[in-house]
Amino acid sequence: MPLPRTTSLLAIYPHITSRDRLLLQLLDDHQILTTSQIHRMLFTARRTCQLRLNELAALGLIERFRFSRDGGGSHPWHWTLGHNGRRFQAATHERPEPTPRASNQSVQRLSANPHLAHLVLTNEFFVRLTEHARRHDKARLDRWWSEQATTKQYRTITADGHGLWTTGDTTVGFFLETDTGSEPLGRLVAKLDRYAKLARRGGPRYPVLFWLDNEQREEHLHRVLHGQHTTVAAATAVHTSEPAGTVWLPRGSTGRIPLGALPSDHGQPMADNPNYEDGVFVL
Structure with a gap:
């Protein structure tokens, strides 16, 4: 079950690996990565990558979105920081903690960015x-x-x-x-x-x-x-x-x-x- 957005970061820490930290930093620095990009950089098996991304999404650390293709089917999943991921990165770099509204707006603006x-x-x-x-x-x-x-x-x-x-x-x-x-x-x-x-x-x-x-x-x-x-x-x-x-x-x-x-x-x-x-x- 996904964790509440108000969950203490201390409760999430036991679930975050060093590879997860690297992924969160990459998303903080570069805003967006697809499943394939994350797989090729950080994982060996694609299935392991997919499962881990879903687990991190359940923790509220990352979020995803994708669009339909004009000829049918869908584009790949695009991953970005979720609210808890933004909170974690803010704590890591001593930045002000974002509000849930600010985190939600950041994801929406990114997904609608014409230069995505x-x-x-x-x-x-x-x-x-x-x-x-x-x-x-x-x-x-x-x-x-x-x-x-x-x-x-x-x-x-x-x-x-x-x-x-x-x-x-x-x-x-x-x-x-x-x-x-x-x-x-x-x-x-x-x-x-x-x-x-x-x-x-x-x-x-x-x-x-x-x-x-x-x-x-x-x-x-x-x-x-x-x-x-x-x-x-x-x-x-x-x-x-x-x-x-x-x-x-x-x-x-x-x-x-x-x-x-x-x-x-x-x-x-x-x-x-x-x-x-x-x-x-x-x-």
Whole structure:
């Protein structure tokens, strides 16, 4: 039976495992994950994942929703923090405890967000990297920042995400631009100016990864990039590709390379950067 929404968190603690804590933190950081994404990151057996998610939902730690498909059937379950999950995360990070009404509104707004599919797709990029790292001992996703976390850190750029990816002894930083085909290519390319400004002020000179809807759009984007004069490295791949693989086509190149081979400059140390104040870049 589901626990009352007013249940003391202390009564829930004995039911929360270390893997559950990791899931709650992922949902706190990235808002939404599908059953498949959670399975590939945290579980071995899909059935075990499904059962555990249902148990966490009964505890009020997570909630789920899904939509019907136009041609019949349903989209996958989408999971987010439930009220008790939001309470738990608030206690963990010393934030004010949310009210049941606030928690309910957060779930409703997320489910009705017109950019929900874009958010799920952006998270899928990092899920695939995490999944790859689970299978390869020398690979590791050291950082996965959401759009909100990246914007808070760097202010003037609007990346969909930021990560640090390690293969062997090499760590590559990157900014991600997830494309669903709805934005003019010129607008995508224009974003490079902000990344260039960040680098000029001593910030990181990370490649900008355009993760594109299809091969045709990728070809068209490279035509636009060809006419741009920028110091920012850019590379492209399509949604069907595995981000950790040899799938990235750098601007001005004809051959694809793996993510770990892209150029990456971590920039001036933050503590020594005059544009870095109170935990953020001030440009």
